Amino acid sequence: MWRRVISLSSLISSSKSTLSNQAAVRLKVWESLTTEAKGGIASWVKTPFITFVLGGPGSGKGTQCEKIVETFGFTHLSAGDLLRREIASNSKDGTMILKTIIEGKIVPSEVTVKLIKREMESSDNVKFLIDGFPRSEENRVSFEQIIGAEPNIVLYFDCPEKEMIERVLSRNQGRVDDNINTIKKRLEVFEALSLPVINYYSNKGKLHKINAVGTVDEIFEQVHPIFDMCKVSFLVTILI
Numbered sequence: 001m002w003r004r005v006i007s008l009s010s011l012i013s014s015s016k017s018t019l020s021n022q023a024a025v026r027l028k029v030w031e032s033l034t035t036e037a038k039g040g041i042a043s044w045v046k047t048p049f050i051t052f053v054l055g056g057p058g059s060g061k062g063t064q065c066e067k068i069v070e071t072f073g074f075t076h077l078s079a080g081d082l083l084r085r086e087i088a089s090n091s092k093d094g095t096m097i098l099k100t101i102i103e104g105k106i107v108p109s110e111v112t113v114k115l116i117k118r119e120m121e122s123s124d125n126v127k128f129l130i131d132g133f134p135r136s137e138e139n140r141v142s143f144e145q146i147i148g149a150e151p152n153i154v155l156y157f158d159c160p161e162k163e164m165i166e167r168v169l170s171r172n173q174g175r176v177d178d179n180i181n182t183i184k185k186r187l188e189v190f191e192a193l194s195l196p197v198i199n200y201y202s203n204k205g206k207l208h209k210i211n212a213v214g215t216v217d218e219i220f221e222q223v224h225p226i227f228d229m230c231k232v233s234f235l236v237t238i239l240i
């Protein structure tokens with residue numbers, strides 16, 4: 001789906017490029033990587049910057065994604081929220097999704113990837129936080145095949161089980177899976193199926209492991225420099 005239509009570096013070094021429009025391009029890219037969420041370079045460059053946000057149930061993925069969106073202008077796609085929206089809209093897969101969520105299991109990859117794809121395609125943004133996905137090696141392979149892209153970086157919020165259970169049980173958002181039975185199943189699934197995905201990206205050098213214990217702001221202090229570094233490397237790429 002995603003195709004490198006034109007690379008930023010070739011755009012800058014093209015013979016038609018003047019110094020002033022090079023500066024304008026740099027400014028646009030800079031704005032896009034800081035606070036601008038929509039439009040900007042997205043209207044002419046369709047190379048997505050994809051961040052997978054992984055971690056066990058209640059590790060704080062959604063909470064930190066909100067802060068990344070505010071600070072760096074990403075579009076937040078929570079796979080769980082997309083699935084919950086399908087249930088609420090009475091779609092044909094709704095009943096199956098609800099049963100799977102209550103059982104703490106993983107919804108078939110093609111269903112989840114289709115929802116993520118639809119959101120990415122309809123977005124004006126090029127920077128995506130994909131939260132709570134991929135949850136298994138099968139999810140990961142399916143994303144690569146259907147979307148045709150890999151994540152640029154992967155965040156892993158590492159949190160002790162006891163802390164995750166406490167957080168989920170006091171979340172109070174009316175989620176059908178925020179009960180002790182489902183949480184136990186989700187933790188088993190996380191260890192058996194999701195940790196291999198985390199190890200895969202660690203071996204590829206894409207993983208940023210974050211200690212998810214502490215206040216929300218303390219955790220974000222670990223997250224912030226990761227995206228600052230991405231801005232720098234992105235700018236270096238387009239300047240050479």
Ligand SMILES: Nc1ncnc2c1ncn2[C@@H]1O[C@H](COP(=O)(O)OP(=O)(O)OP(=O)(O)O)[C@@H](O)[C@H]1O
Nearest residue numbers: 056057058059060061062063167168171214215216
């Ligand atoms: N650092 C923190 N300290 C204490 N509580 C936190 C922290 N971060 C998030 N929480 C709270 O813990 C609960 C779970 O957080 P959040 O929903 O962000 O987790 P999650 O990883 O997205 O979970 P899930 O995978 O179940 O969607 C929420 O009630 C949130 O307010």
Ligand SMILES: O=c1ccn([C@@H]2O[C@H](COP(=O)(O)O)[C@@H](O)[C@H]2O)c(=O)[nH]1
Nearest residue numbers: 079080100101104105106107112132133
């Ligand atoms: O890629 C995904 C994401 C989620 N699920 C199911 O939804 C629940 C809740 O997910 P959260 O990320 O915690 O909101 C999860 O336990 C799975 O049952 C999924 O199958 N695939």
Ligand SMILES: [Mg+2]
Nearest residue numbers: 061062078080
């Ligand atoms: Mg969440």
